[in-house]
Amino acid sequence: MPTRWQVEDARGRPVELAEAGWSHIIEHHRDDMAERESDIRLAVEAPDHVNADVDYAQREVCYRSLGRGRRFVRVVIHYQPVSPQGSWRGRIITAHLTFREKRGEVRLWP
Amino acid sequence: MAIKGRSSFTVAEPWAVPVWPSTAPTPADAELHYGVLADELVLRFPSPGGRATVSVAINTPEVDYVYVLADERTGAVLGIQVDNLRPSARRRHPAWGRLAQPRPPLTAVADFLTDVTALFRAYGAGDAPPADDGRPADSIRGD
Numbered sequence: 001m002p003t004r005w006q007v008e009d010a011r012g013r014p015v016e017l018a019e020a021g022w023s024h025i026i027e028h029h030r031d032d033m034a035e036r037e038s039d040i041r042l043a044v045e046a047p048d049h050v051n052a053d054v055d056y057a058q059r060e061v062c063y064r065s066l067g068r069g070r071r072f073v074r075v076v077i078h079y080q081p082v083s084p085q086g087s088w089r090g091r092i093i094t095a096h097l098t099f100r101e102k103r104g105e106v107r108l109w110p
Numbered sequence: 111m112a113i114k115g116r117s118s119f120t121v122a123e124p125w126a127v128p129v130w131p132s133t134a135p136t137p138a139d140a141e142l143h144y145g146v147l148a149d150e151l152v153l154r155f156p157s158p159g160g161r162a163t164v165s166v167a168i169n170t171p172e173v174d175y176v177y178v179l180a181d182e183r184t185g186a187v188l189g190i191q192v193d194n195l196r197p198s199a200r201r202r203h204p205a206w207g208r209l210a211q212p213r214p215p216l217t218a219v220a221d222f223l224t225d226v227t228a229l230f231r232a233y234g235a236g237d238a239p240p241a242d243d244g245r246p247a248d249s250i251r252g253d
Contacts, residue, residue: 020147021147024145024147024148024150027143027145028143028145028148028150028152028191029152029163031159031160031161031162031163032162032163032164032182053194054173054175054193054194054197055194055197056149056194069123070123070126071125071164074165076148078147093145093147093148094145094148094150096165096191097162097163097164097165098164098165098166098167098177099123099125099126099164099165099166099167099236100167100174102167102173102174102193103167103172103173103174104172104173104174104175
């Protein structure tokens with residue numbers, strides 16, 4: 001699966017956006033996110049905060065404000081262990097604009 | 111809150127007060143996408159392209175799980191998004207599980223639209239208050 005780019009998240013783990021993940025984002029949120037790839041990247045590298053997903057244990061959710069107003073970029077990352085080192089690698093599975101943290105999520109960072 | 115020495119201003123956020131379409135969208139015209147990996151469902155109503163939206167949560171009790179896609183400039187609801195469809199279906203709306211199947215029947219899409227319309231009216235979304243239709247919120251199927 002080709003990778004578009006890879007960055008480190010706020011806790012130093014590698015996170016990638018694969019072409020498949022980007023296709024999903026564009027298909028589901030085309031008019032919102034097509035021009036926001038750099039915001040997605042920033043939300044992973046330098047989030048305002050990171051929450052645990054409500055339902056899936058290996059997912060984390062990064063939020064980054066777009067500045068003026070209440071809009072955030074919300075990026076959902078699925079982490080998997082990397083053998084044999086025991087470290088973790090993340091893959092972006094979706095991203096969209098939203099206006100508040102999802103109620104029910106638990107703060108992980110900072 | 112105004113910061114001392116600076117003028118305060120109000121940020122126009124029409125998307126924060128979503129407006130449900132006056133004409134009910136028909137299931138046959140809606141565009142349905144389900145992403146298996148993200149477990150995310152998006153249903154788009156017919157609309158001209160190029161209209162950016164913000165996902166605004168319906169103010170269901172305790173947890174956000176269903177959003178309306180509100181036009182950034184007008185607040186018009188252009189679609190629906192469900193995060194983590196499979197757990198949401200298991201816990202709250204068993205019938206929604208059918209939407210994770212390839213080419214779900216139109217009746218499943220129609221039932222979903224009916225359910226989300228009722229949730230929007232009962233709870234509101236973002237800064238939009240519930241619609242006063244006199245129906246108790248607990249009469250909504252599955253919630």
